[in-house]
Amino acid sequence: MDSSKTTMDYYKHLSLFWTDLIHLMSSKPQALTSTGPMRAFAANSKKVTTELIEINEDLMGFNQYLTEYYKQLANAWEVAQKKVNLKAPVVPQDVEQIEAFKRIWIDIFDNDFTELFDSKEFGENYGKLVSKELELTKHWNNIANVVLQSVNLPSKEEIDEVYKELHSLKKRVGKIELELKKREAKKNAK
Amino acid sequence: MQSESKIDPKIIEEVLKFSKNVIDAPKLVSAPDEISLEVTPHDTVFELDKTRLLHYRSLTEKQHKTPLLISYALINRYHILDIQPEKSWVRNLLQQGFDIYMLDWGTPTSMDKYLDFDDYVNGYLDSAVEYIKNESSNEKISLQGYCTGATISTAYTALHPESVKNYIATAPVIDGWRDTTVISNLAKHMDVDKMVETIGNMPPEFMYYCFSVLKPFEQGIEKYVKFFKNIDNKKFVDNFLRVEKWLGDTPPIPGELFKQWIKDIYQDNLLIQNKMHIGGEHIDLKKIDMPTFTQIAVGDHLVSPECSMPLHYAIGSEDKTLRMYPTGHVGMIASSLSQKKVLPELGKWLAERS
Numbered sequence: 350m351d352s353s354k355t356t357m358d359y360y361k362h363l364s365l366f367w368t369d370l371i372h373l374m375s376s377k378p379q380a381l382t383s384t385g386p387m388r389a390f391a392a393n394s395k396k397v398t399t400e401l402i403e404i405n406e407d408l409m410g411f412n413q414y415l416t417e418y419y420k421q422l423a424n425a426w427e428v429a430q431k432k433v434n435l436k437a438p439v440v441p442q443d444v445e446q447i448e449a450f451k452r453i454w455i456d457i458f459d460n461d462f463t464e465l466f467d468s469k470e471f472g473e474n475y476g477k478l479v480s481k482e483l484e485l486t487k488h489w490n491n492i493a494n495v496v497l498q499s500v501n502l503p504s505k506e507e508i509d510e511v512y513k514e515l516h517s518l519k520k521r522v523g524k525i526e527l528e529l530k531k532r533e534a535k536k537n538a539k
Numbered sequence: 540m541q542s543e544s545k546i547d548p549k550i551i552e553e554v555l556k557f558s559k560n561v562i563d564a565p566k567l568v569s570a571p572d573e574i575s576l577e578v579t580p581h582d583t584v585f586e587l588d589k590t591r592l593l594h595y596r597s598l599t600e601k602q603h604k605t606p607l608l609i610s611y612a613l614i615n616r617y618h619i620l621d622i623q624p625e626k627s628w629v630r631n632l633l634q635q636g637f638d639i640y641m642l643d644w645g646t647p648t649s650m651d652k653y654l655d656f657d658d659y660v661n662g663y664l665d666s667a668v669e670y671i672k673n674e675s676s677n678e679k680i681s682l683q684g685y686c687t688g689a690t691i692s693t694a695y696t697a698l699h700p701e702s703v704k705n706y707i708a709t710a711p712v713i714d715g716w717r718d719t720t721v722i723s724n725l726a727k728h729m730d731v732d733k734m735v736e737t738i739g740n741m742p743p744e745f746m747y748y749c750f751s752v753l754k755p756f757e758q759g760i761e762k763y764v765k766f767f768k769n770i771d772n773k774k775f776v777d778n779f780l781r782v783e784k785w786l787g788d789t790p791p792i793p794g795e796l797f798k799q800w801i802k803d804i805y806q807d808n809l810l811i812q813n814k815m816h817i818g819g820e821h822i823d824l825k826k827i828d829m830p831t832f833t834q835i836a837v838g839d840h841l842v843s844p845e846c847s848m849p850l851h852y853a854i855g856s857e858d859k860t861l862r863m864y865p866t867g868h869v870g871m872i873a874s875s876l877s878q879k880k881v882l883p884e885l886g887k888w889l890a891e892r893s
Binding site for chain 2: 454455471476480490520530534
């Protein structure tokens with residue numbers, strides 16, 4: 350784990366060093382491409398590279414929680430199956446027996462899995478798994494933002510700003526309208 | 540050879556019959572997409588942003604004076620309250636002479652990610668109540684909330700008691716710490732800030748995951764086996780497909796609303812402790828002082844009885860009724876039990892106060 354982290358840090362540093370250096374070296378001749386999608390190529394490449402490296406780091410964490418998730422499911426399955434074997438040790442021979450066996454199997458499995466999903470261990474691991482998945486989504490969003498900005502389109506944050514402003518304005522207008530309506534209704538009632 | 544002869548011929552017969560049913564299914568039943576979930580005739584009488592206020596057409600000559608507005612949940616859509624004529628909550632109440640309105644929350648888009656509890660309680664619900672008050676010339680109306688819709692309507696009733704004559708809370712999500720369901724366990728361990736910041740609205744797919752861990756084998760396998768076994772039973776199949784279609788259609792939940800709901804209800808449990816604020820206003824459950832009827836399903840695996848029941852004891856009403864029914868979350872509103880027991884009791888209670 351430690352050595353892979355050191356290797357990761359080394360490659361991260363190496364990549365950032367060269368993208369920074371290329372960015373500094375190429376800043377002047379950039380004038381020719383200053384209005385096209387390639388105008389900030391070096392800076393954008395750096396952002397994308399950083400995101401990709403961090404995606405790898407988060408992917409390791411994600412895999413760790415995903416492995417634990419399936420381990421919990423596999424353990425619950427094993428325990429439930431043992432309980433079924435104890436309760437119904439004989440292989441069912443006719444339709445009625447199959448039906449009874451199926452009922453026992455479903456009841457035990459549903460109970461045991463509900464117990465698992467209801468446990469603190471499952472809740473914690475699942476929360477961390479989703480959190481890591483969100484980290485991955487965040488990196489993906491950041492890469493998309495770089496692409497969007499290179500073609501002069503607003504980033505997610507900029508769009509969010511507009512939504513926030515719009516929401517706030519609508520809320521204010523809505524409250525004023527409702528207040529006016531209530532006053533009008535009171536006036537009419539008099 | 541001997542072991543082969545031991546197989547019960549009935550088993551082979553059952554397997555062959557089941558296979559035939561699976562093959563015949565597309566010829567016998569409609570695709571869920573072809574089924575319309577609009578059952579009882581209604582008109583859209585008011586719209587605000589993406590929300591719609593539906594007014595059901597009366598089925599009786601005489602009606603009770605006070606109209607009833609139903610605030611449906613944030614998960615899935617209002618159709619379950621009118622899923623088919625024989626199991627329709629709405630139709631039953633119309634037949635009992637009530638004037639019924641339903642608030643359809645609509646389908647939020649990315650643009651709506653900042654909608655919060657304040658928008659839903661003091662915006663959409665309040666606007667709908669004001670509209671009904673004006674249209675019906677009533678100073679107060681009756682309000683019913685179902686599931687998370689009851690969390691919203693409980694907050695509304697506490698903030699606007701002057702507009703609510705009777706309050707009905709059906710399987711309300713109130714005390715998150717007491718909730719013993721799998722949903723509450725997942726909610727308690729959720730990094731909801733990061734979730735909303737990263738993906739905005741809560742996507743339906745996340746809801747489907749949460750549903751999939753509730754009785755996973757009964758709901759994920761046995762339910763479909765029963766469906767194919769009963770493929771010739773028109774009534775069973777029709778009901779199954781309608782409920783399946785309803786289950787598979789849940790709108791996204793606006794990010795800010797979801798965040799506040801998870802934090803204030805499940806993680807910090809503010810509502811029942813009288814510590815919740817909406818739009819800067821304090822929610823005091825003691826201000827719910829009108830006649831109140833709380834309906835709880837004993838076998839509810841989405842909102843456990845322990846989560847709903849505290850509402851009955853926390854409100855300020857003197858005229859309050861608590862009823863518990865031996866059914867589940869959906870069974871309470873769309874089953875033969877709801878038609879035979881739940882709705883007649885509610886109708887009687889409401890008629891005496893309408």
